[in-house]
Amino acid sequence: MEIHPLVTSYQRFVANRSDHKIGVIGQPDAGKSSLINALVKNAGAHTSVHTDATLETKDYSFNTYGTLVDFPGVGTEEVTAAHYKKLIQQSGINDFVYVFESKIKEADIELFKYLAKNEKHIIFAYNKTDALVDITNQDSVDDLKRDKDTELKVTLKPYIKNPLSYFFISTLTNEGIELIKQEIAELFERQQQDYNEKYKTEEMLESFLNYKTNSLLPKLFTPSFKEIVMKKNYQSLERTILNHFKLQEDDIMIHNKEWPTIQNHMDKFDNEETKEKVSTLKEIAKIAQLLRTAFKLKTLNPVTTGIGALLESGAVNAFPMLQGLTNYISEIKDIARNIIKSSQEEAE
């Protein structure tokens, strides 16, 4: 079945509020980009024998919902630990693979403190195990790996409670690549489950609908709003509203018995109480109150131009019009809610 465009925009809204990225960070030249190349088919991530000069991050699709993000190395002249923290903060990423190739440095510790403090989740990888040899030839590779794990535990113990150990990998010989790939796949799966959970919540749906309604207002209260109202050309407003909510005629017909119009809603309020002449001041207060509660607005900035123009023109009946408009919007919002709710149920 084709996905409704409104549902697509809800999916994007939820995705923007969920994790779907894992950052590949770590020491310069540790093989971060090489690891991405080993994990992602045709990634073509730039690798280099020279201290990596990349200062920016780059995205690579791991699967349909997960993205690996290649970072520069930490602790170079260009990329200090302080600069790195900013990069990480800007990325908004919460899960990382931290790649090492040598002993833990000052810059690593500083970065790790930051990651721990911000409760980031880290998978530790020790790369280039093919080059892990003891020059004195006394220790076996396993002994060397044990030493590395001990170094990791001891150095990072002050900052983290649970025991840590490395994924020992080599992008050259492929050692450990399948294992770390599996770990990464599981992490992306967890992120996707979180997304699915969020997708189904009432709060997320309501916050999307409120966002939709608020972003509608500047489209309605344009400089020509006054003219539209004076000419009672409400259809152009209705079209704007339906387009904004990405609703088609069919959507309305399925969910409603009657075709909704602003005029219908106005007629419902066309009683003695609202006809009574009210002072402009009283009118402004009523309108402000109406809009604030209807749209959960903190400020009325986006709508003041429209209302101002209405009141200037001496339209004492601005209130019934806006009340009709507000109720029309909430009817459309209900239809939008129903469409997304059915997609939430399908996601069960």
Ligand SMILES: Nc1nc2c(ncn2[C@@H]2O[C@H](COP(=O)(O)OP(=O)(O)O)[C@@H](O)[C@H]2O)c(=O)[nH]1
């Ligand atoms: N011996 C060995 N060299 C590697 C391995 N992985 C990467 N390299 C080399 O290390 C250098 C830096 O790799 P790169 O992926 O650019 O590191 P980055 O700066 O962390 O992205 C390149 O010359 C790679 O060929 C490995 O597992 N073993």
Ligand SMILES: [Mg+2]
């Ligand atoms: Mg690189």
